[in-house]
Amino acid sequence: MELFNYFRSSASYRVRIGLALKGLDYTYRPVHLAKGEQHGESYAAVSATRLVPLLVDGELRLHQSLAILEYLDETHPEPPLLPRDPAERARVRALAMDIACEIHSLNNTRVLRFLVKDLGLSDEDKLRWYRHWVESGLVTLDAQLAQAPARYACGDLPGLVDCVLVPQVFNAQRFDCRLDHVPQVMRVFDACMALPAFDKTQPKYCPDAE
Amino acid sequence: MELFNYFRSSASYRVRIGLALKGLDYTYRPVHLAKGEQHGESYAAVSATRLVPLLVDGELRLHQSLAILEYLDETHPEPPLLPRDPAERARVRALAMDIACEIHSLNNTRVLRFLVKDLGLSDEDKLRWYRHWVESGLVTLDAQLAQAPARYACGDLPGLVDCVLVPQVFNAQRFDCRLDHVPQVMRVFDACMALPAFDKTQPKYCPDAE
The missing domain is CATH 1.20.1050.10 (Glutathione S-transferase Yfyf (Class Pi); Chain A, domain 2)
Structure with missing residues (x-):
């Protein structure tokens, strides 16, 4: 997996924690928000929203940190991020x-x-x-x-x-x-x-x- | 079920649609946001956040419209609001x-x-x-x-x-x-x-x- 993110982005940090709790490896792809790299052509090629974080898992490109965390929880259930009830x-x-x-x-x-x-x-x-x-x-x-x-x-x-x-x-x-x-x-x-x-x-x- | 909501609240309308798609009956409890009723004591007694919508289902009090819609989908799976994959x-x-x-x-x-x-x-x-x-x-x-x-x-x-x-x-x-x-x-x-x-x-x- 690859995570497009920015060190200071709070939403990026959420996903870094989730990946770490699950023990999942990934390649760190920095997107410098303060320099406006999210508006550049290279990021536009992978991201429809120009927001970080963005998780790439095979063919999939997922955005919105909470949606990414729920996806990780559904595809890698242990340890769980959400209860069952x-x-x-x-x-x-x-x-x-x-x-x-x-x-x-x-x-x-x-x-x-x-x-x-x-x-x-x-x-x-x-x-x-x-x-x-x-x-x-x-x-x-x-x-x-x-x-x-x-x-x-x-x-x-x-x-x-x-x-x-x-x-x-x-x-x-x-x-x-x-x-x-x-x-x-x-x-x-x-x-x-x-x-x-x-x-x-x-x-x-x-x-x-x- | 009871739904505390406001006619003009966009987040309230989301839940009204979800309940209707599921064919679920509920009691409509109006909270007049423009008049500030969400800050009154009677709403404080049911809502920790003072936001609408709030769904009451038995002992449960649920807030945040997307969390409510996911709850409805998990407890009343048909017709589904989310795909399976x-x-x-x-x-x-x-x-x-x-x-x-x-x-x-x-x-x-x-x-x-x-x-x-x-x-x-x-x-x-x-x-x-x-x-x-x-x-x-x-x-x-x-x-x-x-x-x-x-x-x-x-x-x-x-x-x-x-x-x-x-x-x-x-x-x-x-x-x-x-x-x-x-x-x-x-x-x-x-x-x-x-x-x-x-x-x-x-x-x-x-x-x-x-």
Whole structure:
């Protein structure tokens, strides 16, 4: 398999964790988002959306990190990223989407660029926007984690929510967001970071890290 | 089952379509987002996130529309919303998330409110923001639909992507977005709207429609 990704991309990091949890090897293909490589012709030849991450598995080209993680879970079931029970699976997916849709989607590179370049927002207002969604979104997540505390986000093994939570905390730290108000999130983050699958795949260890 | 939702909420409409495709009965519970009812105590008692839609199924309370639709598909498999093959399932999920994460997340009510009330954007700039994500996001979707044209978004039966595509087109029309540049999207939209599951659940027929 090949993973087209960017060291700092939160969605890319999710998939790196998932691949590591499954013990799957892959070739790392860097796409430098800050330099705009995703808009170049060579990436257009493999990606219809110009987004990262993109997983190539034989003839298949898969995008959207959560869809990729579900695909990996269906094709390599052990260890599982999602529980078996439909109600528990729904809770896991909902928590993952609380981060992916309600926080991260609002704060990715192209969105921040549009706010500044096209709408003329100041850097200060851009940061206010960024922190608002991270800090309020993580409060909602924290409250839900507190309803069913476990070693990891949703049980005694790391899974889909952890793959999404850890990169979001990395982003929050990079933008100096408040995190002292979300103790459940940080407890899960620390538990995950003690595992090689989360630690060894973090941005600073990527081949394209700066 | 009970569905807490709002007639105009795109994510709510997705679930109404899914329930209708499955032929499932439910009690319609309106939550008036424009009046701020999601922040009231009565909704806080059932919803941890204060978002709609929320599906109540016995003891279960499920949020996030895509997680709800996957739950319905797992607990009521016929007719299926997702194909069986893992690669095809991944494509379906990715296209659904191309709308849910890359378009809709940026344009929901609370995001637009933050842009205007907290960041002081003009109504004109708010519209520019809205249309940018809709019009560019649908182009990406259109190109992907063109790669494997079918009666509906991903095959000869309506499924998950159609549940997300149709409400997004409704939103686009409400905000006068350009749609003449996405012929595949509009072809699928028209095919869906010929079906009662999409037509009868549309905003204007909801009990709380204005």
